[in-house]
Amino acid sequence: MAQARALLREAAERLRAAGVASPEHDAGELLAHVLGTRRSQLLLLDEVAESAVGAYDDLVVRRAAREPLQHLVGRAWFRHVSVEVGPGVFVPRPETELLAGWAVEQARAAAASSGRPPVVADLCTGSGVIARSIADEVPEARVHAVELDPAAHAWAERNLAGTGVELRLGDLSSAFDDLAGTVDVLVSNPPYVPLEAWESVAVEARDHDPHLALFSGEDGLDAVRAIEARGVVLLRAGGVVGVEHADVQGESAPAVFSGSGRWEEVRDHRDLAGRPRYLTARRPR
The missing domain is CATH 3.40.50.150 (Vaccinia Virus protein VP39)
Known part of the structure; x- marks a missing residue:
């Protein structure tokens, strides 16, 4: 198990170093995607299973390489709707x-x-x-x-x-x-x-x-x-x-x-x- 806050903090630091414009936001969105929840619910989370940590790390690496966040989660929110997006x-x-x-x-x-x-x-x-x-x-x-x-x-x-x-x-x-x-x-x-x-x-x-x-x-x-x-x-x-x-x-x-x-x-x-x-x-x- 990994501490959720430490995981998010480390991911945000990696994204910031890579020049991502919204590192904290993106780190949270990626973890929420891996866990099948919403970013707002991460505040209630203490630990993350090791199986999810690996999947999360893979997404953080791709985001640090400047692959769009929306491609990684497969969806973009817009006004009151969301649409599927990708390459x-x-x-x-x-x-x-x-x-x-x-x-x-x-x-x-x-x-x-x-x-x-x-x-x-x-x-x-x-x-x-x-x-x-x-x-x-x-x-x-x-x-x-x-x-x-x-x-x-x-x-x-x-x-x-x-x-x-x-x-x-x-x-x-x-x-x-x-x-x-x-x-x-x-x-x-x-x-x-x-x-x-x-x-x-x-x-x-x-x-x-x-x-x-x-x-x-x-x-x-x-x-x-x-x-x-x-x-x-x-x-x-x-x-x-x-x-x-x-x-x-x-x-x-x-x-x-x-x-x-x-x-x-x-x-x-x-x-x-x-x-x-x-x-x-x-x-x-």
């Missing part, structure tokens, strides 16, 4: 919960003003986490999602099964011709990292997230431009779009929309750390 799909980030919350609010507002089920489209759905959150929190919504990467699409299929979300495999720039002019809320967390910013990307993302979900041209705005063009086709009059972007794109990403002259109410929004995080815009009524 081949972008790991959802906590910052994106703000964009998803905005989409939920807009879907509810569309339903209240029109008296009908709102139509929502999620471009570059990845794991499907935004679409799943909207379906969970606005159950009357007709939610559609599209993903280009077959590997990520397979994860989305798993995560959206039984939710009522209509998932497609395809390119955001040509998706949903059948929904043209009917969408109330368009939402996307697209790739937005400039190719030149390779070295600045966190090791976990750079080495484990699919590059198709990260990089988007020399300035990182190729996907944003495609979403702007597609939004003009898909959204009904008065419909809204929300797009996540890098914190250095707080001016350049909204400018894609304001510069086209096809949108109104173009605004940028900050995350909880005060960094530019996502833009929103409305099609003229």
Whole structure:
């Protein structure tokens, strides 16, 4: 038997030395995963069986090598839901919960003003986490999602099964011709990292997230431009779009929309750390 607190302390020290951003949190999550419990329950634990110590050590070694925590536990929590994740799909980030919350609010507002089920489209759905959150929190919504990467699409299929979300495999720039002019809320967390910013990307993302979900041209705005063009086709009059972007794109990403002259109410929004995080815009009524 090993002392739980000593085990956690040693693991956190190893993760900190390896450059992991949240060593105590990750050490606790990994031990809770091995023991089949929640991190909050570890406070009640005195000792850990030797059989579990070995499995825990293996996971700590992998996390110290900067393998994503979510890959090691096989799941990512997001708002009120969780999704399965692993190699081949972008790991959802906590910052994106703000964009998803905005989409939920807009879907509810569309339903209240029109008296009908709102139509929502999620471009570059990845794991499907935004679409799943909207379906969970606005159950009357007709939610559609599209993903280009077959590997990520397979994860989305798993995560959206039984939710009522209509998932497609395809390119955001040509998706949903059948929904043209009917969408109330368009939402996307697209790739937005400039190719030149390779070295600045966190090791976990750079080495484990699919590059198709990260990089988007020399300035990182190729996907944003495609979403702007597609939004003009898909959204009904008065419909809204929300797009996540890098914190250095707080001016350049909204400018894609304001510069086209096809949108109104173009605004940028900050995350909880005060960094530019996502833009929103409305099609003229």
